[in-house]
Amino acid sequence: MSSLARPLPDDPPGSTQGRILDAATRLFAERGYHAVGMRELAEAVGIRPASLYKHCASKQELLFTIAHGTMTELREGAEAAIAEQPDARSRLRAWVVWHVTYHARHRERAKVADEQFRALDAERLQGVLAARDAYERLVKGLIDDGVAAHGWVVPHRSVVTNAITTMCTAVDDWFREDGPLGADAVAAIYADLVLASLERKR
Amino acid sequence: MSSLARPLPDDPPGSTQGRILDAATRLFAERGYHAVGMRELAEAVGIRPASLYKHCASKQELLFTIAHGTMTELREGAEAAIAEQPDARSRLRAWVVWHVTYHARHRERAKVADEQFRALDAERLQGVLAARDAYERLVKGLIDDGVAAHGWVVPHRSVVTNAITTMCTAVDDWFREDGPLGADAVAAIYADLVLASLERKR
DNA sequence: GTCTATAACTAGATAGAC
């Protein structure tokens, strides 16, 4: 995967390319891809519109970089978080904590990956959808393991997986850094909610 | 409330205005407000772009009509659904069933109300946010009542309300009419999930 | 109430000087 797929680790930090990606992430998340102009992006970075094109090929490429990099980061982080866990219950809890804290701490890039990726042209869209599918397979596997190992109550695998995943993802919509609870506290509440709904008596 | 706030009951059904609202709802939901042009909307309706303006004042007004009408319909429907219920548990279940079935059966208008309303100008945005706030207060009240009456486990009212609401709303993102389960079946599963997560032992 | 034609403006992206 090209370095374009990694928006976070600025390369180097404070580089013009990094500042463009940061500003694009913030603007795309706040106002939507189509609502943001290259003139507005340039102004946020502090350069002229023409200069943007010395650091990126197009607006589409910026969106792809952010969306695909975020999906890849989510999957790799999830794989690392569940790798050390001894059983299905611990793995699902570790995944919820990872997913929720990521969506709370990196709200803007998560929103771009979740909500704005549909603005991509066909080829780039396929790339992001493939990354997202890989991530969703991982989550479905966690549910399957818990059903087999612990007898979790899952009336319909796909519906329950969608319910859990969308609930945890939507944290990027309402979480505020200056709110009453931190990302870790929210993640703990979410993990308890998810496990309680799966471990109830039939 | 003006008739503009009611996108569903076509006035009369099959009228040009109704067909414009239906097409706008579908296009805004599928591709986003800013990505849809008035030329494209006109083509979907089968008239020329200029003719649209004999039936609506502007693209902004179309978005407001859909978003505000949907939020109003959601709140009024919820009030009707919970009115007959005898206790807090029944009221919350009735709300989940109403909210989920609405988001499954009217996916497109729900998506416009949930995702596209940010494209509104300041004044219209305020109108939709006020309608949304009224709806959220209703839901928070249902949770409060259950805590008081049944001792539900709610570690943080705002976090738990957000978790439940966003989960039920996101049904408009993944539900498919031709999927394996109907709206009623999905709503029943969701109601069980929500109540199980609230009624667990402390 | 539909049409053709167009006004007024903005979009993403490029050319070429420095």
Added chain:
DNA sequence: GTCTATCTAGTTATAGAC
């Protein structure tokens, strides 16, 4: 690698004939 200036094509909305 930044700038000024601009190209081409798109946008929402309107004017006025029929």
